[in-house]
Amino acid sequence: VTTGMKIGIVGLGLIGGSLALDLKAQGHDIWGVSRRESTCQMALAQAVVHHASPDLSSLDSAEIVFICTPISAILPTLTELATMLDPTAIVTDVGSVKGELVAPATDIWPRFVGGHPMSGKAEAGLSAATRGLFQGRPYVLTPLPQTLPAAVSQVTELIEQLGSTLHVTDPTAHDRAVALISHLPVMLGASLLQACAHSPQRSLAENLASSGFRDTSRVGGGNPELGALMAQYNQAALLAALADYQAQLTQLTQAIEQGDWQRVQAYLTAAHQQRPAFVSDRPL
């Protein structure tokens, strides 16, 4: 087991801070970077990192760097890092969309390995960072055919130290899967809320809405900035997912229009039977 690596973490929010805590506990030397001096101070005071600075050049001798910024800052951060890092350094990111990111990032830095830890919680920011956030959760790596296997192995080893379940796939497959299970539900739930809000029965609907409506609309009523960013960065895969979904909804609607209750029940039975392969109702 590799320990004592010099690891840089750019962006000390929920994900960056939680990575820092877990990797520090594994005996690595953790160097944090945040644009905000106050976040650096907090990270030091709470012993999330060993060192913290607003200056990217503090990472110039890092062996591996995790870019944990918002998606829009990943390529700019990498471009800046590329002027400073040792050529043997590995860079990985935690962005939730990979297709438009991994190829240009690999052009900028050949030892880039795209990553996406599928962990989260409702709260954001360093104060929400916690040990064990990645334990037992999926962590996807999306290497390209030309990605150096040794770089993938190195990131893989750290992911295993986090206790995550590793999945390796190509960036396009990642984006399509994430569009289906994460971004599509946001769009469905938001459309459900809008349909109800614009209905003549809105007031009665407000009074009658219960746990089924609550759960179905939860992510659709979530953070709108995040939802719009998902759509923007994963546009192609999300549109494909919306088209697949639309085709399914049309099939079901037609069966209802035709009063073909056997077909409706067969459709709902298939959905019922398939769900346990995706999720369990035990708390995640």
Added chain:
Amino acid sequence: VTTGMKIGIVGLGLIGGSLALDLKAQGHDIWGVSRRESTCQMALAQAVVHHASPDLSSLDSAEIVFICTPISAILPTLTELATMLDPTAIVTDVGSVKGELVAPATDIWPRFVGGHPMSGKAEAGLSAATRGLFQGRPYVLTPLPQTLPAAVSQVTELIEQLGSTLHVTDPTAHDRAVALISHLPVMLGASLLQACAHSPQRSLAENLASSGFRDTSRVGGGNPELGALMAQYNQAALLAALADYQAQLTQLTQAIEQGDWQRVQAYLTAAHQQRPAFVSDRPL
């Protein structure tokens, strides 16, 4: 406060059994009817009712009867009761769809008052019946213009004894509101599950699906027989709700296609802002 009424309850499942428990606790005389002798015995053994019989004629002197059977049995049960009841008796039901039911029921029995308690739990049957199931929950009555006000008052008084929040509306408005907040989410969630199940990325999607997918698909992956019955009995209102939803989803999809991220964000912001009027994330 009226107590000591002779109340008949036909169908001793979750709703009928829970009504019996609460109304018995209010000092009423509870006469249960279940087709199955074993259910009658259990209802007596567990003191859910004072009297139980598989024979509807045991209710011939009831002052008020709650029909708590599956929807398909409501009109047949009422037809049979109509040959036995005292003409002053009031009959109400707990069916989740009212439009196709209340007018014919009122033709059969003029003192019929359509009702729908919006309470439930995952388990079904008498063994799931519990005190307080209706406490603080909506209970909708759907009288027709010709419904005797005294009959509505009598049912209202019992609903208040259950601690429910009363809503009075016409059957069509009830069905449209319920289609939006209860039946539409089932169809959306089922279509989401089917879209994922038929995707080439199914296997990866199964591995990555998390709490957002779990919640959005929960009612869509629920009881298929119940879902098909909802569609069958509320066909017109559900199709109208599906059309409203479809129009909303198309608007959002077009904004994503056009890459109009401001419009996408405005749409998601509206959904986010409207949700608290419908539901709270505190447990219901």
